[in-house]
Amino acid sequence: MMKFSNAIKFAAILSVVALAGCAEKPKAVPAAPPAPPAAAAPAQVKTSSIVPGSAEDLRVNVGDTIHFAFNSSALNSTAKATLQRQAAWLQKYPAVTVQVQGNCDPRGTREYNLALGARRASAAKEYLVSLGVSPARVDTISYGKERPICAESNASCYAKDRRDVTVVTSGGATS
Amino acid sequence: MRNWCLGVLAAFAMLVGTIMPAAAQLHVDVTQGNVQPLPIAIPDFVAATAGDETPAVNIAAVVRADLGRSGLFRPLSRKSFIQKITNINVPPQFSNWQVIKAQALVTGEAAMQPDGRLRVDFRLWDVYGGSQMLGLQYFTTPENWRRVAHMISDAIYKRITGEEGYFNTRIVFISESGPPTHRIKRLAVMDEDGANPVFLTNGSYLVLTPRFNPTAQMIAYMSYISGKPRVYLFDLETGHQQMLGNFPNMTFAPRFSPDGNKVIMSLEKHGNSEIYVMDLRTRAVTQLTDNPSINTSPCYSPDGKQITFESDRGGSQQIYVMNADGSNQHRISFFSGRAGTPVWSPRGDLIAFTKIEPGSFRIAVMHPDGSGERVITDGWQDEDPTWAPNGQVLMFTRSYPNGRADEIWSVDVTGRNEQRVNTPGPASDPAWSPLIQ
Known part of the structure; x- marks a missing residue:
């Protein structure tokens, strides 16, 4: 797999070189006004450029984040589906260990949210274990409300903050 | 320092x-x-x-x-x-x-x-x-x-x-810097008026919720320095910091007993948080709550005989009181919203706490039996009160919407005299020392 992916990269580099080779030599032309910044094109990441079994593979192809309702650690159907994919992926890459990081939105007191974040991380771990993942491979940590990813104070931002993130801690493939 | x-x-x-x-x-x-x-x-x-x-x-x-x-x-x-x-x-x-x-x-x-x-x-x-x-x-x-x-x-x-003063005191707190999604937090101490600030940690790891011991020489706080969130002790005399105990999971919400010989805190296991007390001399650990719910933010009464804490065992986050041995656990707040971070007044007559209602976090006080509740601040998000040693003034963390930096404020127990506390930049989690002898 590694070789295959490297081959693709190599081919991509070759084609860039070839394109450059076809380009005309630069001529002096009046400077055009700077182009407006390109509308953020969706980042086209070729699946094949992600090393299977890597942290990026988990993040991009499996899904590393699940979300929660306010003041809740219950797993909804979307969260369960994501965790099922994570469990299958962990079965496929048995050397990988992960940490589930529980997070809360800022609308809770600091210590309560540390406890709530622990509850959320534990809920995900228990579900992964119920799907056959060894508990020894899944660590948990709570960040309470200390790691928001969204600074605005509105419902959609709070919803983003209420999350578990599963991160690879060891055994992941590297590119 | x-x-x-x-x-x-x-x-x-x-x-x-x-x-x-x-x-x-x-x-x-x-x-x-x-x-x-x-x-x-x-x-x-x-x-x-x-x-x-x-x-x-x-x-x-x-x-x-x-x-x-x-x-x-x-x-x-x-x-x-x-x-x-x-x-x-x-x-x-x-x-x-x-x-x-x-x-x-x-x-x-x-x-x-x-x-x-x-x-x-x-x-x-x-x-x-x-x-x-x-x-x-x-x-x-x-x-x-x-x-x-x-x-x-x-x-x-x-x-x-006719009351003891509170000016010859110190404040331990969390000094904050950086953008809202990447806050850097440092342990710091300063005089009550904001003079002589000293930073005790360098910001490379997260620190939270510091509290003084009764001689103001030791600080109990939570740190992620090892990668795992644990309660630590910081000795101001020597600058030495040590993890408190060797627990397999998160320990948090520490506070000293009034005699300084014990630390009460929460210990998490399988996502469930219970309150424990550790004797600092023998290192013996005793579990005080046993309940499939969140039990945290414990704080002793000034005579050391009782403990107030918060729990969601009744369906929502509310304030409870128990005896120091864990017996007679009973709920004292019955708000339609939520209530957390209870702190017992050094005079024993009041418990200050964070009262949470839709759209507001405010500091309130009530008697230890839950009666006489009064809201004394009116910020967007005020939380985590701490008492001056004379039980007449409180400090607390005031947060603002949309990631504006946190501040520490003070308010007298009547709620009339609200003031921003002078801190070296954004700050949160204040804890007041006893009068310095």
């Missing part, structure tokens, strides 16, 4: 002989808030010799700021003063101070001693009674002049209100 209290040990107070018999009519009732703060004149202290001007002027300025901040006193403008005090050992011309409507007058003198110490004298006068209410003398190392100023403020506060 290490020996910040040692100089204070060198400072001592002695009563200066009264010039006139005291009549003691002046009194401020702290329970009434700042409805009518007492007008007080505090001229610059007298410099005993040339060269003593700096401490003489600075000490008076700190006393003015302390008493003004309390909301119970209104220091008068020095521009209005008619009499210039040049000798504190003769009674002032009371009529000159009555004209500017000063009810109390503070005179003082700073004098460097041949042995290198600073001597500070002050006298508190009842302007309308025409009598001295208090006269004290302090010796200290010159760099400790601020502490002497706070001791003078405490003495004046106590003489006029």
Whole structure:
């Protein structure tokens, strides 16, 4: 797999070189006004450029984040589906260990949210274990409300903050 | 930083002989808030010799700021003063101070001693009674002049209100920097008025919820320094920090017992948080709650016999009280919203807490049986109260919408005198020390 992916990269580099080779030599032309910044094109990441079994593979192809309702650690159907994919992926890459990081939105007191974040991380771990993942491979940590990813104070931002993130801690493939 | 209290040990107070018999009519009732703060004149202290001007002027300025901040006193403008005090050992011309409507007058003198110490004298006068209410003398190392100023403020506060002061105290807190999604948090201590801030950690790891022990020499706090969130102890004398115990999972929400021999905290296991107490001498650990719910934010009553804490065992986050051995756990708050972070007043009469309702986090107080609840702040998100040692003033964290930096505020227990606390930049999680001895 590694070789295959490297081959693709190599081919991509070759084609860039070839394109450059076809380009005309630069001529002096009046400077055009700077182009407006390109509308953020969706980042086209070729699946094949992600090393299977890597942290990026988990993040991009499996899904590393699940979300929660306010003041809740219950797993909804979307969260369960994501965790099922994570469990299958962990079965496929048995050397990988992960940490589930529980997070809360800022609308809770600091210590309560540390406890709530622990509850959320534990809920995900228990579900992964119920799907056959060894508990020894899944660590948990709570960040309470200390790691928001969204600074605005509105419902959609709070919803983003209420999350578990599963991160690879060891055994992941590297590119 | 290490020996910040040692100089204070060198400072001592002695009563200066009264010039006139005291009549003691002046009194401020702290329970009434700042409805009518007492007008007080505090001229610059007298410099005993040339060269003593700096401490003489600075000490008076700190006393003015302390008493003004309390909301119970209104220091008068020095521009209005008619009499210039040049000798504190003769009674002032009371009529000159009555004209500017000063009810109390503070005179003082700073004098460097041949042995290198600073001597500070002050006298508190009842302007309308025409009598001295208090006269004290302090010796200290010159760099400790601020502490002497706070001791003078405490003495004046106590003489006029009948309550212990709280100016000669320190605050341990979390200093914040960086954008809202990448906050850097550092453990820090400072004087109650924001002077002498010292940073104890470098910001490379997350630290939260520091609290002083009863001698203000030790701090219990939560740290992610090892990658795992655990309770640590920081010794201010040595700068040494150590993980408290060796628990397999998260430990958090630490507080010392009133005798300083124990730390009470939450321990998480399988996502469930229970309250434990650790004896610091034997390291023995005792579990106090056992309940499939969140149990955290424990705080002892001042006599050490009871513990208030928060739990969502009844369906929502509410305040509970139990005996120190874990028996008689009972709920004392029944709000339709939520309630958390209970802290028992050093006087024992009130529990302050964070009252959570849709759209608001406010600081409130109630009696330990849950009666007499009063909301005393009105910010967007006020939380995590801490009591001044006299039980009359609280500090708390005030957060704002949309990632604006956190601030520390203070409020008196009546809710009338709300003030932003001077901190070196954004700050949160304040904890008040006892009076420094």
